[in-house]
Amino acid sequence: MTVNPSWVLRSHPTAMPTPDNWTLEDRAIPDAVDGELLVKTMWLSVDPYMRGRISPAKNYAAGIPLGGLMKGGGIGEVIASNSPDFKPGDVVISDYFGWQPFSTIPAGSAKIVDTVSAPAQAALSYLGMPGLTAYFSLLKTGAPKEGETVLISAASGAVGQIAGQIARIRGLDPVAIAGTDTKVAWCKELGYRAGINHRTSTDLVGDVAAACPNGVDVFLDNTAGPLHDAAMLNLNTFGRVVIVGTIALADKFDKPDIGMRHLRQTLITRARIQGFLLDDFEEDYTNAAADLLSWHQQGLLKTREDIAEGIEAVPGAFVRMLKGENFGKQLVKL
């Protein structure tokens, strides 16, 4: 093992990314300059939004230049601190971990992780970005009313597994779309009333109609693609569609997405279709995280992690997640 094997972006993918888009370079353990922390990486998170970071196009996530160190969410232990807010031994979370064992991160991007209430990696999963995304996308942007049918794509994924359970807790009627029978079965264990395997369905529009006999009131769209069509064509009057993710476009990310446009359906249903970004809800994180922790402690939130091991595994884990081959929140343990 070299000192600090670090994944560097070698090429911008033009279709589905492959591990060859990165190359592992040995790097020195970096020095933390003023306002930075040197951290020893414990966990790395691979998330759909990171597809945008390796695109040359404008996205909400800062782009990684060719030859640049790949970055993403992570948890690590502070080795050296050049910030008065942190000290060695602190366990911190940040969106700016390098894909490397030793990383420097801006202190302003770091937060102390509560390792007492839950395992550290929960901060990358149900207590962190995916859990908060589920919470705000469903309860705020989706604005569901009691008893409404909530259709959720990528339902066993990091966001979907939490969203379905929040829907159940709040007296809604959650219906899952997932990519294997095993995932659908697990979604039902979580509290989803019904589920559809979109990879074996031969009639997604009809299967959504059958699973949602009262129509779809809220659709949490984690994927875009054909699942979006199936939901739109079953949408109720005044339905709400929250665009949370577009992972089905991972293989044609910078190309136009050509397909059915639903403008007449939007008009007829007076649907509200709205893009979602978690950052917009930052001032409400504390209350939401407290709800999530409380539900977890009451046994109301079950979660599932899919853990890869070692720095070598990171690009493969990222690509697996983009292809939907993971089962639960995809993490890499170092």
Next chain:
Amino acid sequence: MTVNPSWVLRSHPTAMPTPDNWTLEDRAIPDAVDGELLVKTMWLSVDPYMRGRISPAKNYAAGIPLGGLMKGGGIGEVIASNSPDFKPGDVVISDYFGWQPFSTIPAGSAKIVDTVSAPAQAALSYLGMPGLTAYFSLLKTGAPKEGETVLISAASGAVGQIAGQIARIRGLDPVAIAGTDTKVAWCKELGYRAGINHRTSTDLVGDVAAACPNGVDVFLDNTAGPLHDAAMLNLNTFGRVVIVGTIALADKFDKPDIGMRHLRQTLITRARIQGFLLDDFEEDYTNAAADLLSWHQQGLLKTREDIAEGIEAVPGAFVRMLKGENFGKQLVKL
């Protein structure tokens, strides 16, 4: 001239409607049964939503069966009343006028027209459905903030001509898209800051960018089609897109609309895309109509009508309007 020449739907159009989709049948002057009024038609209105009435598919407007009398908005004088709320001589407006000189309409659909404050036909234009559509779609669903750029398609049409002037009155920055240079020039006279002729533009995305140097905050989409793309690709963060009409789909109404889907753009901008139907704002009509009348009386609302004459002209006027060949609110005077 026969007694009551009436336009009957002969076939459902599968592409752009033509006058041949209707046939003129002589009918007797009908009797008003209980709860109905017999009216002598003075004005008929042809409006984009009526494309839905002649489609076999489910729409928000009640469908006309084959062989059935074509219906739409109109103004007429009550000849005989079977309702205590109306008397002969009243001038009334309803969405259920037949395309015929003498019509029976449900009294519940009729309202007395104020012929003192404005010409009667204003109730089919800036004081009626198109004016109210402009008012609520812009001010309520669009929810603009002062100084924001509002892009409006079909900008010289019945809705667009009013929406642009309301935008100006409310301190917004309206930009027009219309189909001829003459229409664009007239939009600027109305108060639109800039305008684009979409029929001569060779780069709609670039022309919208040039006309909206601060980006598009609110887009009133009266057309769907390529104009929708040009707006979406120039949309600002937290932009609002109000789907008011889909007239560009009039020639492929019951077929899937295939084209660019803007789900990533929606996600990145956190856009809100929302379907609009005037009926949803019924309880606020009175205040809105008072604003429109007041602005008109202050000289702040200029309007333009495109008037065809005679019952024979109705289907042709409707098709002309669908093709964008009208200039201003299309009416037929009987």
